[in-house]
Amino acid sequence: MLPLPNQMAATKTMRAIFEAQGGAQALLDVEAGLARANAALGLISPAAADAISAACDASTLDCEALAAAGAHAGTIVIPLVAWLRARVPDHAQAVHRAGTSQDIIDTALVLQLRHGLSLLEADAAAIGAALVALARRHATTPILARTLLQPALPSTMGWKAASWLALITDMRAALRRAAADALTLQCGGAAGTRDGLGADAARFIAAFAAALALPPGDLPWHTRRAPLARLGCALAAGLGSLGKIATDISLLMQPEIGELAEPSAPGRGGSSAMAHKHNPTLSIIVRAAALRAPHLAATLLSAIPQEHERAAGAWQGEQAVWPELMLTASGAFAALREALTGLTLDKAAMTRHLALIPATAPAPAIPAMIDFACAQHEAMENQPPWTISKP
Numbered sequence: 001m002l003p004l005p006n007q008m009a010a011t012k013t014m015r016a017i018f019e020a021q022g023g024a025q026a027l028l029d030v031e032a033g034l035a036r037a038n039a040a041l042g043l044i045s046p047a048a049a050d051a052i053s054a055a056c057d058a059s060t061l062d063c064e065a066l067a068a069a070g071a072h073a074g075t076i077v078i079p080l081v082a083w084l085r086a087r088v089p090d091h092a093q094a095v096h097r098a099g100t101s102q103d104i105i106d107t108a109l110v111l112q113l114r115h116g117l118s119l120l121e122a123d124a125a126a127i128g129a130a131l132v133a134l135a136r137r138h139a140t141t142p143i144l145a146r147t148l149l150q151p152a153l154p155s156t157m158g159w160k161a162a163s164w165l166a167l168i169t170d171m172r173a174a175l176r177r178a179a180a181d182a183l184t185l186q187c188g189g190a191a192g193t194r195d196g197l198g199a200d201a202a203r204f205i206a207a208f209a210a211a212l213a214l215p216p217g218d219l220p221w222h223t224r225r226a227p228l229a230r231l232g233c234a235l236a237a238g239l240g241s242l243g244k245i246a247t248d249i250s251l252l253m254q255p256e257i258g259e260l261a262e263p264s265a266p267g268r269g270g271s272s273a274m275a276h277k278h279n280p281t282l283s284i285i286v287r288a289a290a291l292r293a294p295h296l297a298a299t300l301l302s303a304i305p306q307e308h309e310r311a312a313g314a315w316q317g318e319q320a321v322w323p324e325l326m327l328t329a330s331g332a333f334a335a336l337r338e339a340l341t342g343l344t345l346d347k348a349a350m351t352r353h354l355a356l357i358p359a360t361a362p363a364p365a366i367p368a369m370i371d372f373a374c375a376q377h378e379a380m381e382n383q384p385p386w387t388i389s390k391p
Contacts, residue, residue, distance in 0.1 A: 009285045009331025017116050018323040020063035026108035027080055028056035031096065033211035034104075038097050040207040041200055048091035055087040077101040098189070098196045098204065102222055102310060106186035109322060110214060113231070114183055116326045117175065120235075123333035124175075128168045128377045130340040134161035135370050138345070142362060143259065144353045151356040157345065159366045162373035164245045169376045171238035178234040182227035185209040188220025192309040223306040225318070229297070232321070235329055236297035242336050243290025246283035249339060253280045258349045263342025282339040289332035296325045 032053040039049035070076030085092040139158035189195040197204045209216035252260040299321045303314040
């Protein structure tokens with residue numbers, strides 16, 4: 001079977017998080033954390049917790065058989081727990097104590113998103129650094145500004161890069177805010193009432209969260225899905241911003257313009273029928289992601305109105321969206337990072353196109369705007385480490 005387009009563009013590291021074994025490992029990591037929380041409160045023995053944690057290794061799991069069994073059972077957690085109990089027969093009753101399927105699946109998703117978003121943050125930081133360098137280096141390099149796709153006024157390449165930088169800084173801030181709100185432990189029990197935790201529910205939640213290095217959250221969120229939807233929308237909007245940059249690069253790469261060029265690489269950017277072409281391959285990956293992302297985020301928005309304490313269909317509808325969205329994003333972030341770090345300029349073409357407008361100097365406000373955009377990026381870099389990054 002041929003790979004899907006998003007799988008071809010997705011990075012290897014993001015695929016490892018969201019493909020079958022990575023997903024199974026996230027589920028098992030939650031089961032191990034659950035066992036450690038039970039042991040911390042004396043509800044199971046330390047020996048049982050150690051045995052369960054040691055058994056939570058997805059490399060020994062037949063992920064294809066697990067997926068088939070999960071589809072038959074209605075949730076993957078049922079066959080996963082059965083498998084885990086068989087791995088620790090002396091401690092089988094200690095497995096999954098005080099757990100429920102949605103708690104395990106939601107928290108596993110949080111672990112995957114935390115790791116995946118930390119990868120995107122690293123790419124975004126590198127994109128920002130490349131744009132700062134471009135803005136500083138070409139602060140006074142004149143270029144034609146275009147409005148409605150027509151020649152407008154003189155600008156500088158430094159300001160164009162700084163305006164792109166502002167998009168990246170805004171995206172990073174939005175993702176951090178949304179992730180901090182959404183990525184918390186899920187522990188509500190079978191009906192969202194934290195049944196089975198008794199009077200020590202608060203201590204249990206704290207121990208469970210600590211075992212996974214997650215914020216405990218104030219309340220269960222089985223049918224409170226707006227924070228996750230906002231995170232998906234922040235990511236989709238961010239991909240739109242990346243798409244705007246890629247669109248500009250693609251237009252400026254047109255041979256009749258020729259002011260910018262993506263980095264060349266053997267076997268990239270050619271045509272199967274026209275050997276003379278140099279296609280904007282990296283920008284195409286980014287633009288395709290920007291077009292797909294809003295429709296993926298729309299499913300998350302559609303799933304917000306869920307029934308009673310646990311949903312029948314809406315929650316399950318989200319589960320296929322997040323891997324698609326994160327895989328798509330990984331390819332776009334990586335492609336734009338590569339494009340910008342290897343971007344080349346043709347100053348002669350820039351100068352030639354300025355003849356299309358009356359001879360005037362770039363606006364005197366441009367240097368201050370470049371400085372501000374770069375300072376905003378640097379302020380973000382000087383903040384404490386991203387608190388949701390994988391420990």
